Amino acid sequence: MTRTEHDFLGQRLLPQEARYGIHTLRARENFPLLGRPCHPELLKALGAVKLAAWRTNAALGYVFDPAVIGAVSQACGELMEGALLEDLAVDALQGGAGSSTNLAVNEVLTNRALELLGQPHGHYETVSPSDHLNLHQSTNDTFPTALRVAAIRGLKEVERQVLGLQEAFQTKERAFAHIVKVGRTEMQDAVLTTLGREMGAYAEALNRDRWRLAKCEERLRVVNLGGTAIGTGLAAPRDYIFRVVDELREITGLGLARAENLVEATQNADVFVEVSGLLKALATTLLKISGDLRLLSSGPEAGLGELKLPPRQAGSSIMPGKVNPVIPEAVTQAAILVMAHDQALSVAVSLGSLELNPFLPLVAHSLLESFDLSARACAILRTHCVEDLEADEARCRRHVENGTAAATALLPLLGYEALCALVVRAQEQGLGLKDQGLHEGLFTEAQFAELTSPEAVNRLGMRR
Numbered sequence: 001m002t003r004t005e006h007d008f009l010g011q012r013l014l015p016q017e018a019r020y021g022i023h024t025l026r027a028r029e030n031f032p033l034l035g036r037p038c039h040p041e042l043l044k045a046l047g048a049v050k051l052a053a054w055r056t057n058a059a060l061g062y063v064f065d066p067a068v069i070g071a072v073s074q075a076c077g078e079l080m081e082g083a084l085l086e087d088l089a090v091d092a093l094q095g096g097a098g099s100s101t102n103l104a105v106n107e108v109l110t111n112r113a114l115e116l117l118g119q120p121h122g123h124y125e126t127v128s129p130s131d132h133l134n135l136h137q138s139t140n141d142t143f144p145t146a147l148r149v150a151a152i153r154g155l156k157e158v159e160r161q162v163l164g165l166q167e168a169f170q171t172k173e174r175a176f177a178h179i180v181k182v183g184r185t186e187m188q189d190a191v192l193t194t195l196g197r198e199m200g201a202y203a204e205a206l207n208r209d210r211w212r213l214a215k216c217e218e219r220l221r222v223v224n225l226g227g228t229a230i231g232t233g234l235a236a237p238r239d240y241i242f243r244v245v246d247e248l249r250e251i252t253g254l255g256l257a258r259a260e261n262l263v264e265a266t267q268n269a270d271v272f273v274e275v276s277g278l279l280k281a282l283a284t285t286l287l288k289i290s291g292d293l294r295l296l297s298s299g300p301e302a303g304l305g306e307l308k309l310p311p312r313q314a315g316s317s318i319m320p321g322k323v324n325p326v327i328p329e330a331v332t333q334a335a336i337l338v339m340a341h342d343q344a345l346s347v348a349v350s351l352g353s354l355e356l357n358p359f360l361p362l363v364a365h366s367l368l369e370s371f372d373l374s375a376r377a378c379a380i381l382r383t384h385c386v387e388d389l390e391a392d393e394a395r396c397r398r399h400v401e402n403g404t405a406a407a408t409a410l411l412p413l414l415g416y417e418a419l420c421a422l423v424v425r426a427q428e429q430g431l432g433l434k435d436q437g438l439h440e441g442l443f444t445e446a447q448f449a450e451l452t453s454p455e456a457v458n459r460l461g462m463r464r
Contacts, residue, residue: 155371310384
């Protein structure tokens with residue numbers, strides 16, 4: 001069973017049961033690139049945009065058949081909820097600034113509405129992809145508007161996951177506050193700190209990332225819906241332009257606003273570079289934290305071994321008992337890919353030409369993938385690693401007593417030159433700094449304990 005559809009290029013046969021149409025068919029043939037469809041949140045957001053346009057047109061009397069109004073509204077609502085996605089299998093990378101995706105959504109929603117009306121697919125005299133589903137719209141205002149809606153939703157999920165990870169590190173900050181350890185700079189022993197302070201520093205960095213992401217949402221709220229073609233509102237009536245964003249705001253529950261300069265908002269996509277850059281900043285934080293967790297848990301016998309990561313899986317097919325830091329390693333790879341997406345997105349935005357950016361499909365793919373990667377990386381780092389993180393207190397204490405980092409803590413008692421000499425003698429005798437000093441009677445056990453206590457090493461500056 002087939003049906004025939006046509007466009008100005010000619011006619012094509014389609015399966016009768018297919019909800020997609022001729023434009024979708026051509027797009028599938030033209031763009032076998034990524035092998036993946038557009039991001040589901042982008043498609044669901046397009047369902048919301050189409051519903052807003054449809055409701056506005058119905059309220060203003062541009063469509064008036066109650067049965068058609070109800071069927072199209074239901075179809076749009078179903079797409080918003082994640083149905084119909086399997087019918088929208090157009091590659092995420094496509095030419096035409098997203099036109100293929102917009103046309104595909106129009107066709108699928110049309111044929112779903114026809115199903116609800118008891119009409120066969122392709123019976124476009126009743127419901128039309130162009131005259132109904134695309135009424136008073138163009139790809140150039142619907143696609144970027146949907147991308148902003150999807151981006152805001154992705155942003156909120158990343159914020160939620162960053163907060164969860166931040167709180168997990170704050171919990172460890174309190175749990176490890178009493179554990180004194182060697183602080184290191186340039187991979188060398190430096191001064192004493194606490195394991196709690198290290199965890200607290202991670203939490204603060206994540207808090208800064210979360211704050212930055214929250215602030216950038218206000219730029220994403222400004223949309224160009226109604227500014228068809230190049231932003232002039234060509235073929236869209238003024239009453240529709242002034243109302244459609246209000247309708248979208250009500251549907252999505254997001255604080256959306258129409259851009260004051262629709263031409264500028266259609267032409268430029270720099271806001272997506274800003275948001276992607278903040279995701280890249282978060283990626284650098286995750287990369288740094290993951291590297292630290294790997295290093296601090298190294299060994300366990302022949303490395304630093306100050307942290308114990310929860311074992312997640314066997315680490316080798318040949319080395320018995322080996323357990324690898326697989327969660328920090330996975331998060332590291334996700335962070336690197338976010339950075340790569342940021343580079344691709346930045347180039348795509350910079351290649352926008354004159355009144356439109358034709359590379360918004362790549363922008364959409366890169367940005368929404370980065371949201372997913374960032375949120376999931378934070379989630380697994382929290383649930384699979386940080387929440388069950390343990391400290392090897394005995395190992396930390398041995399490092400403190402045997403290493404040179406404790407020398408700085410003894411400065412108020414012995415002075416710099418005397419401590420330098422003590423460090424040399426301890427190394428010559430093969431003893432730890434503490435044992436050598438006790439052996440020479442330079443300080444007592446109680447003095448060493450007080451000067452290397454959590455309170456002392458966390459104190460701001462030295463007592464006079």
